[in-house]
Amino acid sequence: MACDSHAPNEVDSEQADDFRATLRVLGLGPVSVSALDCPPLRSDRTPRLIRQSDPELYNLTFTQRGSAGAVHADREIQLGEGDLMLSTTSLPLRTRMATDHESVAMIDVLFPQALLPLPKGAADRLLTLPFSGRAGLGVLLAQFLNRLTAESATYRPADAERLGAVTLDLAAALLAHHLDDTTPPEAHPEALATRIHTFVRHNLSDPELTPRQIASAHHISLRTLHRVFQREGATVTAWIRQQRLDGARRDLTNPALAARPIYAIAAAWGFTRAADFTHVFRTTYGMPPSEYRHMGTPGTDETRS
Missing domain, CATH: 2.60.120.10 (Jelly Rolls)
Known part of the structure; x- marks a missing residue:
């Protein structure tokens, strides 16, 4: 029927x-x-x-x-x-x-x-x-x-x-x-990019944040979403990962967070596996997060990590 x-x-x-x-x-x-x-x-x-x-x-x-x-x-x-x-x-x-x-x-x-x-x-x-x-x-x-x-x-x-x-x-x-x-997203790429960046930054702690979720939240296709980031010379996934790393790097050298374990900082920025966070951090910055924290926060006991 x-x-x-x-x-x-x-x-x-x-x-x-x-x-x-x-x-x-x-x-x-x-x-x-x-x-x-x-x-x-x-x-x-x-x-x-x-x-x-x-x-x-x-x-x-x-x-x-x-x-x-x-x-x-x-x-x-x-x-x-x-x-x-x-x-x-x-x-x-x-x-x-x-x-x-x-x-x-x-x-x-x-x-x-x-x-x-x-x-x-x-x-x-x-x-x-x-x-x-x-x-x-x-x-x-x-x-x-x-x-x-x-x-x-x-x-x-x-x-x-x-x-x-x-x-x-x-x-x-x-x-x-x-x-x-x-109006078509293509007609205002800068405004659309700004909205997307703001949305992503507000949801970096969500480990389930995906390109499909971002596109759906802005009522655009995945193809349009990828085009927005291609204009900036990055992929959606790479941009999200870099924003998470930047946030975690700032927290590692924040004296107010010196007592917070590294795995907790990683989790707060959407990294659910501590080993994965350590690997991508070392690849990006040339040292493990514990060493980076020790260098950036004098007196930090890296055994807390």
């Missing part, structure tokens, strides 16, 4: 043996609106399926209840109740809906990409960005979709085209509103 109403996907669930769900689809001319209520579900639109069949649709998803996660257009997103997200059938999409102890209710608005009254490809900048359905144009669209699906039994066939037009207009208004607030 999902493949027929949306696009071909690989779908499975840990509750496949006792899978109880409902899927209702409203055909509103070229626009379709579907309401799904289901237990935990995994859905994958793979490159192979895209090559086999691509209806070239946009899908605006509204989470009525529960939560979901998605990976799409080089971004990861978590959706909670009241959130909206745009995706396209033309790119791989991996979705995980609900958790072991909950169900999820979602409404999907699917429409041909060519019908969106915006410059061609402009909406692609908004793929997998979270929109709130609790304020502004988001709540207007969310309330409309709630009523549209709840009262579908009262509509006549002649209403379908008009309702489809209204649905598309509201979706387009929401997307246009967010496009007005979004």
Whole structure:
């Protein structure tokens, strides 16, 4: 049913043996609106399926209840109740809906990409960005979709085209509103680089800080992130490592931290293994951190390291 109403996907669930769900689809001319209520579900639109069949649709998803996660257009997103997200059938999409102890209710608005009254490809900048359905144009669209699906039994066939037009207009208004607030990262590389550097410096203590996490936090692709650092002659990973080393080096010679063990200083800057920290420190500065601390802080007992 999902493949027929949306696009071909690989779908499975840990509750496949006792899978109880409902899927209702409203055909509103070229626009379709579907309401799904289901237990935990995994859905994958793979490159192979895209090559086999691509209806070239946009899908605006509204989470009525529960939560979901998605990976799409080089971004990861978590959706909670009241959130909206745009995706396209033309790119791989991996979705995980609900958790072991909950169900999820979602409404999907699917429409041909060519019908969106915006410059061609402009909406692609908004793929997998979270929109709130609790304020502004988001709540207007969310309330409309709630009523549209709840009262579908009262509509006549002649209403379908008009309702489809209204649905598309509201979706387009929401997307246009967010496009007005979004300029391509390439148009302001210095400002983007500044935001990224600030974000990284504030999260250096997190050993799980990765390029993908950084890109997701700034709503850009991994390719764009790497281009930002290429302009500075560095890789993302190398820049993060150097910032961590610089911070640890300052702390090693800080008299106020003379009693703090070296492994604790390393951990505070995101180095989870003391041996790895010692190795990279020696490679970068030509001496182990204990010797560097001894040279920079007179009277330091290096046995504390």
